[in-house]
Amino acid sequence: MNYYDQTDIGYVNFFTNPDCSGLSWTFPEGPSFYNMAEMEKGFPNDDLSAIMVPYGHTLTIYTDDSLTGEAKVFDGLQDDNDRMICQKIYDEDRGDTSNFDDQTTSFTLTKNEYPGAVGSW
Ligand SMILES: [Ca+2]
Numbered sequence: 001m002n003y004y005d006q007t008d009i010g011y012v013n014f015f016t017n018p019d020c021s022g023l024s025w026t027f028p029e030g031p032s033f034y035n036m037a038e039m040e041k042g043f044p045n046d047d048l049s050a051i052m053v054p055y056g057h058t059l060t061i062y063t064d065d066s067l068t069g070e071a072k073v074f075d076g077l078q079d080d081n082d083r084m085i086c087q088k089i090y091d092e093d094r095g096d097t098s099n100f101d102d103q104t105t106s107f108t109l110t111k112n113e114y115p116g117a118v119g120s121w
Contacts, residue, residue, distance in 0.1 A: 035067075058076070
């Protein structure tokens, strides 16, 4: 994986397996949003099971095309070594009842205006 400065531009990583393995693709932070046709240039429809979102960014996934259907929001997470953390789309261990596994059809990746305030729990 190539190094990048995630404060400049964000890249979200998509995976077909919940442990961030299997088929994968990297999408850069876009000026607008990714509809199904744009996502399918690199990643299959209705097959997303895990993501890595850069710290300071927010990923919103939708079950239908063009940001419609149900939505789910993920904030970027990183570990102590500034590496992105693998997040399952459907995490039953956290009592997640909204099963978004293998349903993602469109999404947005946006940079938070104040990244310093993100993840301060
Ligand atoms: Ca879908």
